[in-house]
Amino acid sequence: MSDVTLTIDGRRVTVPEGTTIWDAAQTLGIDIPVLCHDPRLDPVGVCRVCAVDVGERTLPAACVRAVSPDMEVRTDTQEIMAHRRVLTELLLADQPAVSQREQTTGDDKLYALAREVKVTDIPWPDQSERQPRGQDASSPVIAVDHQACIMCDRCVRACDDIQHNDVITRTGKGYSARIAFDLDVPMGESSCVSCGECVAVCPTGALTHQSLATTDAG
Amino acid sequence: MKQFADSTNATFSDLTETATLCPYCGVGCALNYGSDSEGVIHYAKGRDGASNAGRLCVKGRYGFDYAAHPQRLTRPLIRRDDAYPRGPLSTFSRANSSGPRKPGGIVDYAEVLPHFREATWEEALERAASGLAKVRDTHGAHALAGFGSAKGSNEEAYLFQKFIRTVLGTNNVDHCTRLCHASSVYALIEGIGSGAVTNVVRDVENAEVAVIAGCNPTANHPVAASFMKQAAAKGTGLLAVNVRRPGMASYCEQYCQITPGSDVAFYNAVMHVIIAEDLHDQAFIDQRTEGFEALAKAVKPYTPEAAEAMTGVPAAQITAFARRLGQAQSAMFFWGMGISQHVFGTDNARCLIALALLTGNIGRPGTGLHPLRGQNNVQGASDAGLVPMYYPGYQAVSDASVRERFEQLWNVSLPEQPGLTTAEITHAALEGEIRGLYCMGENPFLSDPDMNQVRKALSSLDCLVVQDLFITETAEFADVILPASAFMEKRGTFTNTDRRVQIGRPVRQPPGQARQDWHILRDLAQRLGHDWDYADESAVFDEFVQAAPLYANLTYDRLGEHGRWYPCPDANSEGERVLFGDQFPIGRGRFVPAELGQAPDLPDDDYPLVLNTGRQLEHWHTGVMTRRSRALDALAPEARVEVHPSDAKRLGITDGSWTTLRSRRGAVEVQAHITRDVALGTLFLPMHFREAAANLLTTPELDPFGKIPQFKICAVALAPLSTPLTPPQPDAVSHAAG
Numbered sequence: 039m040s041d042v043t044l045t046i047d048g049r050r051v052t053v054p055e056g057t058t059i060w061d062a063a064q065t066l067g068i069d070i071p072v073l074c075h076d077p078r079l080d081p082v083g084v085c086r087v088c089a090v091d092v093g094e095r096t097l098p099a100a101c102v103r104a105v106s107p108d109m110e111v112r113t114d115t116q117e118i119m120a121h122r123r124v125l126t127e128l129l130l131a132d133q134p135a136v137s138q139r140e141q142t143t144g145d146d147k148l149y150a151l152a153r154e155v156k157v158t159d160i161p162w163p164d165q166s167e168r169q170p171r172g173q174d175a176s177s178p179v180i181a182v183d184h185q186a187c188i189m190c191d192r193c194v195r196a197c198d199d200i201q202h203n204d205v206i207t208r209t210g211k212g213y214s215a216r217i218a219f220d221l222d223v224p225m226g227e228s229s230c231v232s233c234g235e236c237v238a239v240c241p242t243g244a245l246t247h248q249s250l251a252t253t254d255a256g
Numbered sequence: 257m258k259q260f261a262d263s264t265n266a267t268f269s270d271l272t273e274t275a276t277l278c279p280y281c282g283v284g285c286a287l288n289y290g291s292d293s294e295g296v297i298h299y300a301k302g303r304d305g306a307s308n309a310g311r312l313c314v315k316g317r318y319g320f321d322y323a324a325h326p327q328r329l330t331r332p333l334i335r336r337d338d339a340y341p342r343g344p345l346s347t348f349s350r351a352n353s354s355g356p357r358k359p360g361g362i363v364d365y366a367e368v369l370p371h372f373r374e375a376t377w378e379e380a381l382e383r384a385a386s387g388l389a390k391v392r393d394t395h396g397a398h399a400l401a402g403f404g405s406a407k408g409s410n411e412e413a414y415l416f417q418k419f420i421r422t423v424l425g426t427n428n429v430d431h432c433t434r435l436c437h438a439s440s441v442y443a444l445i446e447g448i449g450s451g452a453v454t455n456v457v458r459d460v461e462n463a464e465v466a467v468i469a470g471c472n473p474t475a476n477h478p479v480a481a482s483f484m485k486q487a488a489a490k491g492t493g494l495l496a497v498n499v500r501r502p503g504m505a506s507y508c509e510q511y512c513q514i515t516p517g518s519d520v521a522f523y524n525a526v527m528h529v530i531i532a533e534d535l536h537d538q539a540f541i542d543q544r545t546e547g548f549e550a551l552a553k554a555v556k557p558y559t560p561e562a563a564e565a566m567t568g569v570p571a572a573q574i575t576a577f578a579r580r581l582g583q584a585q586s587a588m589f590f591w592g593m594g595i596s597q598h599v600f601g602t603d604n605a606r607c608l609i610a611l612a613l614l615t616g617n618i619g620r621p622g623t624g625l626h627p628l629r630g631q632n633n634v635q636g637a638s639d640a641g642l643v644p645m646y647y648p649g650y651q652a653v654s655d656a657s658v659r660e661r662f663e664q665l666w667n668v669s670l671p672e673q674p675g676l677t678t679a680e681i682t683h684a685a686l687e688g689e690i691r692g693l694y695c696m697g698e699n700p701f702l703s704d705p706d707m708n709q710v711r712k713a714l715s716s717l718d719c720l721v722v723q724d725l726f727i728t729e730t731a732e733f734a735d736v737i738l739p740a741s742a743f744m745e746k747r748g749t750f751t752n753t754d755r756r757v758q759i760g761r762p763v764r765q766p767p768g769q770a771r772q773d774w775h776i777l778r779d780l781a782q783r784l785g786h787d788w789d790y791a792d793e794s795a796v797f798d799e800f801v802q803a804a805p806l807y808a809n810l811t812y813d814r815l816g817e818h819g820r821w822y823p824c825p826d827a828n829s830e831g832e833r834v835l836f837g838d839q840f841p842i843g844r845g846r847f848v849p850a851e852l853g854q855a856p857d858l859p860d861d862d863y864p865l866v867l868n869t870g871r872q873l874e875h876w877h878t879g880v881m882t883r884r885s886r887a888l889d890a891l892a893p894e895a896r897v898e899v900h901p902s903d904a905k906r907l908g909i910t911d912g913s914w915t916t917l918r919s920r921r922g923a924v925e926v927q928a929h930i931t932r933d934v935a936l937g938t939l940f941l942p943m944h945f946r947e948a949a950a951n952l953l954t955t956p957e958l959d960p961f962g963k964i965p966q967f968k969i970c971a972v973a974l975a976p977l978s979t980p981l982t983p984p985q986p987d988a989v990s991h992a993a994g
């Protein structure tokens with residue numbers, strides 16, 4: 039495989055053909071914000087937060103777009119910043135008021151992004167007021183809050199492609215689309231083996247650990 | 257308009273993430289514990305370890321809270337004078353007690369604690385040291401024995417065996433490897449000269465086929481299983497052989513369900529086909545092995561048709577299996593307790609080794625022998641000499657020159673007499689030959705076969721010192737209980753199934769007055785007149801490396817956060833993944849032919865079914881840790897015996913109904929789980945549950961080479977609970993709690 043040389047934010051970089059823009063940026067230490075992608079997973083480009091400017095009519099998602107020779111990539115134009123902020127606001131519009139992930143492992147990626155792009159007001163309607171998406175507390179170890187789910191598919195890929203347990207899938211259409219277990223049974227009754235990989239990869243409070251910390255006996 | 261409300265939790269800014277390991281299985285997953293300044297662990301996160309690449313299973317992810325369980329021992333305990341004669345103290349440890357449990361299913365402290373009193377460390381150590389010394393002075397050193405633990409670090413294992421050998425003066429030191437892969441290790445040392453795996457689990461991605469023999473990795477080595485499943489998704493052909501359908505079967509090209517105890521017939525027939533169809537690797541056989549003729553002769557009678565009658569697997573399936581394996585460019589062999597835990601466990605393992613030699617599948621990427629090691633440090637504990645026949649590094653106790661070298665290193669004179677193994681120690685206690693036992697982190701009462709005999713054996717001792725986190729079933733019999741440290745409270749090295757040596761680091765302090773296990777060993781040695789002095793764990797490790805050239809070039813500094821494999825040829829090497837590319841430690845590999853043997857304790861009219869025992873995903877061994885983990889206990893709170901639907905129907909048993917399960921040695925009451933995973937006429941009972949203790953039923957017969965008990969076959973009768981039990985045998989042993 040041959041190498042490809044391109045420019046990202048004015049810096050030249052050479053990577054093997056087929057590398058994604060997101061991975062190429064990583065080699066330069068440029069961290070393009072992203073929610074649906076994790077280096078352990080095959081990219082799907084659904085959250086669009088990692089969109090970058092390559093001089094085309096639209097903004098491609100860096101996590102899936104492969105580099106091409108002499109590509110000129112910008113990751114920080116005003117347009118991109120605005121795009122990121124609006125996407126973040128839209129995702130936040132129907133999030134629960136408090137992130138369960140911030141309460142259990144302290145690493146909600148959506149909230150971190152909101153802080154990074156300095157979201158204050160959320161000028162978008164909150165659909166959950168009319169159509170709440172529900173919770174599933176049937177597993178003794180994993181708490182499911184569909185309201186916090188952004189349908190990034192990370193858990194589906196972690197369950198299928200990392201742990202190969204093939205439990206999680208998607209179901210429904212439109213605003214009622216959500217993740218589901220087996221043939222849409224409560225998680226605690228499904229074939230889930232509680233490995234917790236879905237919790238580990240979930241970027242929001244949708245899949246979190248049920249509280250486990252105990253106080254010391256000593 | 258809605259505002260963004262930052263819901264950061266202040267707790268998390270104070271958490272420290274410590275790079276350490278999972279305390280459970282031999283996969284040895286690397287993880288970070290997020291803990292606060294009080295030592296409370298809030299979560300476990302997978303870390304990029306060589307064996308797990310960030311993955312964890314349910315035990316690693318959720319099973320860490322046992323260390324903070326309210327039952328943790330915080331002060332040394334001494335048995336009260338009125339609690340003699342020695343015997344079991346809690347209901348489920350007594351004879352003829354089984355059935356519906358109290359919540360949690362763990363030893364009931366209200367029943368047990370009144371028979372002990374708290375003591376100072378000074379008094380407890382004195383009592384332990386003088387108790388052991390008294391046995392030695394009256395009955396001789398060989399009346400003493402020690403059970404160390406594969407849950408402890410290499411340093412603890414090394415010091416424990418050193419204590420038993422140099423301070424007490426006997427080679428009677430062993431641990432649960434004897435109940436696990438002792439037969440595999442025997443066969444490996446005999447066949448290729450090394451008892452460890454020849455290749456790492458993750459190399460399965462380079463294998464064209466992989467044999468998954470007598471093991472259930474999705475339950476027992478879940479993260480290893482995820483790499484096997486991943487390889488299967490990318491084209492590796494998985495071939496499973498088992499008596500009970502393993503979860504992995506769904507990902508396999510072929511699954512052969514053999515009848516219990518027929519492994520040798522199956523593999524001999526596979527070798528028969530491979531030789532008959534000229535699929536063997538003649539070049540490898542010529543250059544690297546010896547004894548091929550004898551093997552070819554031995555497998556000759558095992559035609560697929562003959563084997564069909566012995567194994568229940570159709571001849572055509574055996575032939576297909578042999579062809580797929582024989583034609584593959586590379587094959588790995590994984591196996592577990594279904595191979596090893598038989599009176600002919602060594603023969604079973606010999607067959608797999610022969611199969612690998614026959615097909616030239618050792619020493620290249622995507623090939624190799626991999627007995628999946630159970631405990632997080634069972635490889636390391638064996639490496640460190642926690643076995644009766646070897647000093648650290650598999651150097652034979654019976655070799656006078658080796659013994660001399662160790663006498664110089666340790667500056668003592670060492671016993672010549674070879675030591676007894678785990679089950680032999682129990683048997684010797686029954687004969688009155690073993691009078692004192694020091695038990696560090698093992699729970700033989702539940703883990704050893706034929707619990708009624710173990711109960712008698714423990715009751716008959718003159719001195720029992722138990723060092724553990726909790727009052728285990730075994731500790732109920734103790735004179736002295738020494739409160740020890742949990743995995744997440746200690747620093748030490750642990751060697752996983754891949755031979756990867758990694759450092760575990762503490763994230764909390766032992767509760768109350770509980771102490772580091774190696775400090776307790778050091779203090780006892782000093783009390784008994786041995787001048788032990790180590791600056792810290794790494795100094796112990798350095799002495800171990802000096803004793804065992806196997807671990808050459810490893811130090812704490814070099815292990816760092818990610819560890820290395822042994823053997824490690826030089827200071828800059830990562831260690832070796834694939835071993836024996838050019839030759840075996842014994843030169844040529846040896847074919848050791850095996851004939852199908854007969855298991856003891858087979859079914860008859862009174863005991864018509866075959867019981868298989870083993871583990872389940874959420875639990876660990878005798879449940880001491882996992883049943884004290886809230887998450888794991890909630891996921892799997894009780895024992896279930898697996899019954900085939902046709903057997904269930906015939907016996908009038910429904911899913912979830914209570915049954916009596918009776919063997920020639922005892923009976924338990926347990927709920928039924930109806931599943932086609934078990935074959936008709938066979939049952940499966942997990943070993944973790946004291947209120948339905950599988951080892952009350954199992955038979956104590958041993959493999960003659962590996963000395964491993966036959967946990968996988970015992971004849972039983974199953975009946976709905978309404979049928980009256982056979983009259984209980986009078987309890988031969990009086991117990992203090994009467």
Ligand code: SF4
Nearest residue numbers: 278280281285313316
């Ligand atoms: S696979 Fe083994 S080492 Fe890994 S998390 Fe599970 S129990 Fe722990």
